[in-house]
Amino acid sequence: MKLLDSRRVFVVFNYLFLGALALLCLFPLVHTLALSFSASAAADAGRVTIWPVQFTTAAYEYAFTNPQFLRSFGTSIERVVLGVTVNMVLTILVAYPLSKAPGVLRGRTAYVWFFVITMLFAAGLVPTYMVVQATGLLDSIWALILPKAVPVFNVILLLNFFRSLPKELEEAAFVDGAGHWTVLLRIYLPLSKPALATITLFTIVAHWNSWFDGIIYMNSPEHYPLQSYLQTLVVQDSLSVRSLNEMDLLQEVSNRTYKAAQIFLAALPVLAVYPFLQRYFIKGINLGSVKG
Amino acid sequence: MTESPAEAGEQVATPPRRRKRRTNARALHLMLVPGILVVLVYEYGPILGTVMAFQDYLPAFGFLNSEWVGLENFRFVLSLPDTWEVVWNTVSIASMKIVAGLIAPLATALLINEVGKKYFRRGVQTIIYLPHFLSWVILGGVLIEILSPTFGIVNQFLGLFGVEPIYFLGDNSWFPATLVGSDTWKEFGFTTVVYLAAIVTIDPTLYEVASVDGAGKLRQAWHITLPGMMPVIVLMATLSLGNVLNAGFEQVLVLYSPQVYDSGDIIDTFVYRMGLIDFQYSAAAAVGLFKSMVALVLISTSYYLAYRFAKYRIF
Numbered sequence: 001m002k003l004l005d006s007r008r009v010f011v012v013f014n015y016l017f018l019g020a021l022a023l024l025c026l027f028p029l030v031h032t033l034a035l036s037f038s039a040s041a042a043a044d045a046g047r048v049t050i051w052p053v054q055f056t057t058a059a060y061e062y063a064f065t066n067p068q069f070l071r072s073f074g075t076s077i078e079r080v081v082l083g084v085t086v087n088m089v090l091t092i093l094v095a096y097p098l099s100k101a102p103g104v105l106r107g108r109t110a111y112v113w114f115f116v117i118t119m120l121f122a123a124g125l126v127p128t129y130m131v132v133q134a135t136g137l138l139d140s141i142w143a144l145i146l147p148k149a150v151p152v153f154n155v156i157l158l159l160n161f162f163r164s165l166p167k168e169l170e171e172a173a174f175v176d177g178a179g180h181w182t183v184l185l186r187i188y189l190p191l192s193k194p195a196l197a198t199i200t201l202f203t204i205v206a207h208w209n210s211w212f213d214g215i216i217y218m219n220s221p222e223h224y225p226l227q228s229y230l231q232t233l234v235v236q237d238s239l240s241v242r243s244l245n246e247m248d249l250l251q252e253v254s255n256r257t258y259k260a261a262q263i264f265l266a267a268l269p270v271l272a273v274y275p276f277l278q279r280y281f282i283k284g285i286n287l288g289s290v291k292g
Numbered sequence: 293m294t295e296s297p298a299e300a301g302e303q304v305a306t307p308p309r310r311r312k313r314r315t316n317a318r319a320l321h322l323m324l325v326p327g328i329l330v331v332l333v334y335e336y337g338p339i340l341g342t343v344m345a346f347q348d349y350l351p352a353f354g355f356l357n358s359e360w361v362g363l364e365n366f367r368f369v370l371s372l373p374d375t376w377e378v379v380w381n382t383v384s385i386a387s388m389k390i391v392a393g394l395i396a397p398l399a400t401a402l403l404i405n406e407v408g409k410k411y412f413r414r415g416v417q418t419i420i421y422l423p424h425f426l427s428w429v430i431l432g433g434v435l436i437e438i439l440s441p442t443f444g445i446v447n448q449f450l451g452l453f454g455v456e457p458i459y460f461l462g463d464n465s466w467f468p469a470t471l472v473g474s475d476t477w478k479e480f481g482f483t484t485v486v487y488l489a490a491i492v493t494i495d496p497t498l499y500e501v502a503s504v505d506g507a508g509k510l511r512q513a514w515h516i517t518l519p520g521m522m523p524v525i526v527l528m529a530t531l532s533l534g535n536v537l538n539a540g541f542e543q544v545l546v547l548y549s550p551q552v553y554d555s556g557d558i559i560d561t562f563v564y565r566m567g568l569i570d571f572q573y574s575a576a577a578a579v580g581l582f583k584s585m586v587a588l589v590l591i592s593t594s595y596y597l598a599y600r601f602a603k604y605r606i607f
Contacts (some may be wrong), residue, residue, distance in 0.1 A: 002414025007508070007509065010406075010509075011406070011408075014403055014406055014407065015407070015412065016414075017403065018400075018403055018404060018416045019416070021400065021414065021416070021420060022416045022419040022420055023504045024419050024477070025419050025422060025477070025481060026419050026422070028431075028434045028435070028438050029422075029434065031434075031437075031438060031445055031496060032434050032438075033434075035437070044443065046445070046448055049327055049445065057313060057580060067530060080422060085312050089326075090327045090330065093323045093324070093326060093327055094323070094324060094327040097320040097321070097323050097324050098324075098329060100320060104317065104320070105317060105320045106317065107323075108455075111324060111328075114328065114331070114586065115327075116606075117604075118331060118335040118336075119591075120588055120589070120591050120592060121339065121340030121584055121587075122338075122584055122590050123335075123339045123341060123342050123564050123580070123581075123584065124338070124342065124499040124563065124574070124579055124583065124584055125343070125560070125564060125567055125568065125580055126341075126563065126567040126568070126573055126577040127337075127339070127341030127342050127344060127577055127580070128334075128338040128341075129567070129568060130338070130341050130344070131333065131334060131338050132334075132575075134337075135333065139452050144328060146333075146334060147325075147334040148334075149330045149334070151335060152325045152332050153329075163545050167319045174316075178315055179316055179319055180319040180320055180323070181319055182370060184323075205425055208427075209425075209426070209427035209429075209430075210427075211427060211428075211429050211542075212541075212542060212545070216568055227427055227429045227430075228429075228430050230430070230433065231393040231429045231432075231546065233430060234429060234433040234546070248538075256437065256443070259433060259437070260433075260437065263433040263434060266427075266429070266430055267426055269572055270426060271426050274422065274425065277425060278421075279416055
């Protein structure tokens with residue numbers, strides 16, 4: 001009976017503790033959301049916790065009339081669409097040959113090392129910047145896409161998945177006279193939907209969330225994707241010079257509610273794909289542990 | 293990274309089939325071309341570019357005409373007092389993150405494993421790995437807001453207990469702790485799920501046998517769950533070794549300010565400022581190259597150890 005009691009105490013404590021932990025992860029985001037919908041006076045007086053005080057959408061209206069915000073949002077979407085397409089096409093095209101045995105793809109070992117070395121050794125920021133500059137990509141959206149166009153880690157995930165597919169399917173197709181392109185497009189890709197969906201989702205999030213490359217490769221802030229623009233807004237705010245017009249608007253919308261609104265808007269797409277992400281997430285982990 | 297032994301078997305093929313294979317194989321090589329070109333330019337190109345670490349690189353002269361200075365850049369960088377501070381900051385912040393990043397998820401996974409209610413279990417899991425998917429810009433914005441000494445909700449809350457406002461992001465004695473704390477906060481949920489996945493694979497009959505033998509939940513956790521998770525724990529620990537020089541570039545860049553350079557400047561931010569803001573290309577490239585060399589050794593070692601102790605292979 002004694003033991004049972006201490007067990008019960010533990011269970012109660014455990015639920016409380018884990019509940020608090022979950023709150024700790026959620027609270028800062030909910031607080032930001034509440035702030036973004038609050039009147040600026042209430043926000044500046046520190047009266048907002050998890051619920052908007054004097055509900056208003058002024059901060060959002062301001063964000064949506066800010067041309068820089070809209071432009072950056074557009075750039076981010078363009079980046080995700082182009083970047084994910086390029087990443088996925090190249091991931092598939094590299095993973096398929098490398099999933100073959102060395103006897104089928106001559107020089108497979110050399111090819112594999114060629115790609116894996118890039119995971120082990122990175123040249124560093126300055127030489128990479130120089131190459132992007134030398135290939136004329138500065139200030140172009142391709143600067144955000146081409147340098148990371150082959151995500152080697154994803155290639156390895158996918159090639160491990162390809163290897164786990166039954167060899168017989170492929171052999172039957174070859175007997176019927178199919179070539180590698182047909183096998184890849186008609187057999188491998190349809191069978192790899194779960195793996196492809198996982199990698200695509202993670203690639204979407206990665207492109208959406210990237211901001212540092214935007215900062216360094218874009219000379220003019222008009223070309224910043226959303227997260228790079230947000231970084232200047234959040235971090236370098238004190239340094240930035242605002243136009244008078246902007247100052248006028250900002251009197252109604254406090255700097256804090258305005259920032260909160262934009263932070264939340266930038267997080268929104270990730271929150272929207274989150275239900276799908278988490279469905280594939282556990283699968284993704286299992287995928288990652290599959291050994292060839 | 294060793295070759296699979298399938299090689300020998302594949303090469304013995306009948307002549308007509310071999311011809312078929314060869315024409316086929318051309319398609320395979322063709323598929324690799326775009327990927328190879330991109331990697332050649334944007335991964336290997338920069339590796340060649342590291343020669344600038346041994347030059348007095350001037351953009352007007354390019355790599356071919358800039359003057360060679362041997363190890364002068366390395367000597368210069370090592371003579372800067374900042375360099376040693378930066379190396380120390382990097383290693384100490386990264387080590388604290390690694391330790392916290394191993395312990396917090398492990399403890400959380402063990403506690404979640406004791407939860408009976410499925411919806412609660414799933415709910416907690418879903419929420420705690422949410423921050424992992426948000427960028428450091430977004431989380432940085434949130435943290436700057438809630439940690440602010442003047443109106444941040446954290447300091448307001450602490451104020452209720454009579455605590456003086458803490459400058460989490462502006463005080464050198466608090467900044468590293470803030471970095472470690474917020475990084476752990478962002479990532480522990482993600483790793484927890486990895487550990488939970490490992491717990492699921494433990495044979496449930498072990499628990500039955502143990503409870504018949506009179507072992508309580510605590511003993512079961514100690515003698516069954518923990519040993520059962522050992523391979524994953526070892527794997528995570530050895531792989532994290534490769535990150536000793538990665539103290540979190542994006543996080544630091546978002547959160548730091550000149551007031552906390554003393555405690556928060558890490559190799560990556562140092563290279564960024566020296567190279568792309570102060571235009572000391574060669575010196576920055578030298579620091580970057582030094583970091584890459586050490587990282588290569590660390591990562592190779594960690595992969596080797598992971599293979600040795602946890603039979604982990606990346607492909």
